Amino acid sequence: MPTQTLAIDFGTSNSAAALATAQGVFRIPIERGNETLPTAVFFPEDKGAMRLGTSAAEALIGGEEGRYMRALKSVLGLPLLHETRLICGHRRALSGIIADFLSELRQRAEAVTGQRFVRALSGRPVHFHTADPDKDTQAEADLRACYHAAGFDSVDFLPEPEAAAIACQGMGAEGQIGLIVDIGGGTSDFSVFRTGAGRPEILASHGIRLGGTDFDHAVSMTHAMPHLGLGGQLRRQMGAGLLPVPRAPYVDLATWAKIPFLYTPETRRMVDDMARLAVERERIARFSEVLEMELGHELAFAVERGKIAANSGGAGGRIDMRFITPGLAEEVTPDSLDTALSETRAALRAAAAETLVLAGVGPEEIGRIILVGGSSLMRIVSEEARALCPGAEVLRSEAFTAVVDGLALAARG
The missing domain is CATH 3.30.420.40 (ATPase, nucleotide binding domain)
Structure with a gap:
């Protein structure tokens, strides 16, 4: 039996995942029972596991030693995405960090639903970069590569305001x-x-x-x-x-x-x-x-x-x-x-x-x-x-x- 396509809104500030069911849309609780996950990560100085979402912010606010990162989506299409930096004892590129974030989101969705997801439909802005088609094309290619690195075999994209129009169809x-x-x-x-x-x-x-x-x-x-x-x-x-x-x-x-x-x-x-x-x-x-x-x-x-x-x-x-x-x-x-x-x-x-x-x-x-x-x-x-x-x-x-x-x-x- 083919698996369902996982809908993912990978946002600059918050992310979410959902499935359509016979009863309507099921927003998957991927963050401590919440329907949205802050798009943020924290790398502990002691080289422990990467933390996501609210846990990342709590580590920062709690004064833990480490590196906090947010707004990862904004570097898609830019050379900075692929530059490696020393972060808490490891050389990392932002592309790998985004892939790890998406992989964790996928695994959480699988744990909640009991399904395995290899296909994704992802939102994307109409333009990642204003009036720059080359950067726009590169940004989508970058995001596609991150999805593949996160364990998805295929990913399609839909502009975010068009997705919102589908959701709001009944409001007029x-x-x-x-x-x-x-x-x-x-x-x-x-x-x-x-x-x-x-x-x-x-x-x-x-x-x-x-x-x-x-x-x-x-x-x-x-x-x-x-x-x-x-x-x-x-x-x-x-x-x-x-x-x-x-x-x-x-x-x-x-x-x-x-x-x-x-x-x-x-x-x-x-x-x-x-x-x-x-x-x-x-x-x-x-x-x-x-x-x-x-x-x-x-x-x-x-x-x-x-x-x-x-x-x-x-x-x-x-x-x-x-x-x-x-x-x-x-x-x-x-x-x-x-x-x-x-x-x-x-x-x-x-x-x-x-x-x-x-x-x-x-x-x-x-x-x-x-x-x-x-x-x-x-x-x-x-x-x-x-x-x-x-x-x-x-x-x-x-x-x-x-x-x-x-x-x-x-x-x-």
Whole structure:
């Protein structure tokens, strides 16, 4: 008897697996009874087994010695995927880490269902990389190779917003035109579709490389990094005058996928030299502390919490950085969050509008907008959706599982 195809939503921030059954979609509890698994890993310093998901975050927050990694999907299609680095006593490439993650996900799904899975239907963004077909093609080839290395004999791909449209088919009248707005951790994807008697008709899909991790990056650069020296000045080693503090190391520290690769002797020496020449030495000394104690992910989590709190409205949020320096914190208000995300807002608006153009429909023809993806919970997403199509009903689907639901239904055929 042939085995079923396992539906997998391998996301930048969270992953999920599901099967379609006679009773509906069965989301496989792959994380302590939960339907989603944080896409994160932790390698213990003692060379113990790789930990996944919540266990990885708990090891980091608990202060265990080791290396935490998140946003692995964002390096697909880039040379960084295949570069080997020394991680807790072993030379590893990110491609191998992704394959190990997918292998563990497969094994957990098999343990729960009692089935063996050799075929997968995986979600993928419309574009892994904005306006770069070569990187796009390479990214899918990279992900396919990771699935094969994880023990799957075959894997097919379906764009994530199209999978979400399948899952949300019942949220509108037949013949109505809808817009899926799928904002994940690493990409923003859009599909215009028409509800039919069977599967929805996809009129157009579009996407950009922009997601929740980029929201975090913007907030970190505007709110947290100035406390570590960004925007400051350095004295020249020879001659008069001042130089701006280099921006590049702060960009990397504010980028989830690049944090683990900052902890090198070269970077530490560079930041120590910056501190020695800094006009405001105390701030860059904090950057040195972050590198020395490997606190980059703690800082990223603090920024993420502040962003989420500010997005909820009210008095706003707070980036608590006392793990770097006692009493260090920065407020994130709804207004300062809007300012930090102004470019993000404009990019989302332009991408959604471009999707309508590709579909050949006007904003007034959109009857409903369905928001999916964890980062669709950001206030700017619903605001831009309503501004683009003011006559449409804005609905929320299952933010974290709509894509995997649609993949499972598509896999059933």
